Amino acid sequence: MTKPLREDLGSIPLYVPGKALPDAVKLSSNEVPYGPLPGVADAVAEAAGQVHRYPDLAVVRLRDALAERLGVDAERITTGTGSVALIGHLMQSIADPGCDVVYSWRSFEAYPIAATVAGLSSVQVPNTPDHRHDIPAMAKSIGPDTRAVIVCSPNNPTGRTTTTAELDELFDAVDESVLVVVDEAYREFVTDPDSPDALERYGDRPNAVIFRTFSKAWGLAGLRVGYMIARPEVAATVRKCVIPFAVNNVAQAAASAALEAEDEMRRRVGLVVAERERMLEAVREIVPEVPDSQANFFWLPLGEDSVRFAAHCEERGILVRPFAGDGVRVTLGLPGDNEAILEGLRSFSRAKAS
Structure with missing residues (x-):
């Protein structure tokens, strides 16, 4: 059967999640390893007693809390089942026949x-040799039919960020009719002062759209809550594309409780960042070309060895995320988990050399 199904959908791959196996060291998904933040489990348990009720369609409690925390009007915030869902809804809201969207590649799959x-058609601009967005090339790739340009900072899966000067250049080069979408799913892990907070610096730009999520630093990957900040008319249009009741009562309660535990979130992020710096130094003794990372993962540019290295790790009970022909993304786990990946990398290098 080929009709009424769209033939063009046959050309796109299914989204590939990080692999999971019982008892394995899971470094294949960008999760934090410390469990829910204080108060989240209690909020979930309380909300579970109301699962026979429909959720709040407008997600008022969470949107108001985010608005107060971020210093923006609640009408500028749209929530959804993770930032990935909202990215899809934004694409739906800007799609016209023959139009395109520009983004770097490799980036978020x-x-x-x-x-x-x-x-929409995709215009994929290759990353620079040091695994960063090529912002000048992306700006040049914007044409009359471009509706948005996406910047993933830190970039998933390479971990590199875009600088203030680069983003300033992009915003200045782009007509206000083109949305500049900054995907900041890993913003909380950024320590580089040259990587701007997109909301603080560009929030007043009429074409700025910023994505963030509770799945990473806030420890709610299993409940799927993300949000988008944009000018009111963009936010309202995207809300029309969001499936009704997308953020359920349990998820809203958990996210609201997580916001009350921001100090603990920051403490845990500090642990991740400390492990990131330790691991980057150790990994570079084995693979010197590993780039800097500002996320809760790092990138191994192993090229054609990527799938083989992932298989090597899996044989040892360690799961990582390979991207065939490009590299391997490794999530930072607990110190013992990180030591396991170091030993896996050492043994793989020894096997290659023998």
Whole structure:
């Protein structure tokens, strides 16, 4: 059967999640390893007693809390089932026949899926040799039919950020009719002062759209809550594309409770950052070309060895995320988990050399 199904959807891959196996050291998904933040489990348990009720369609409690925390009007915030879902909804809201979206590649694998499903063409601009966005090339790739340009900072899966000067250049080069989308899913892990907070610096720009999530630093990957900040008319249009009741009562209660535990979130992020710096130094003794990372993962540019290294790790009970022909993304876990990946990398290097 080929009709009424869309033939173009056959060309896109399914989204590939990080692999999970019982009793394995899971470093294949960008999760934090410390469990829910204080108060979250209690909020979930309380909300579970009301699962026979429909959720709040407008997600008022969470949007108001975010608005107060971020210093923006609640009407500028749209919530959804993770930032990945909102990216898809944004693509739906801007898609016109023959239009396109520009983004770097390799970057978040959901971008080409979301664009194609919405009916947009993808203009993929290769990363620089040091695994960063090529912002000048991205700006030059914007044409009359471009509706948005996406910047993933820190970039998933390479971990590199875009600088203030680069983002300033992009905003200045782009007409206000083109949305500049900054995906900041890993913003809380950024320590580089040259990497701007997009909301603080560009929030007043009429074409700025910023994505963030509770799945990473806030420890709610299993409940799927993300949010988008944009000018009111963009936010309202995207809300029309969001499935009704997308953020359920349990998820809203958990996210609201997590916001009350920001100090503990920051403490845990500090642990991740300390492990990141330790691991980057140790990994570079084995693979010197590993780039800096500002996320809760790092990138091994192993090229054609990527899939083989992932298989080597899996044989040892360690799960990582390979991207065939490009590299391997390794999530930072507990110190013992990170030591396991170091030993896996050492043994793989020894096997290659023998």
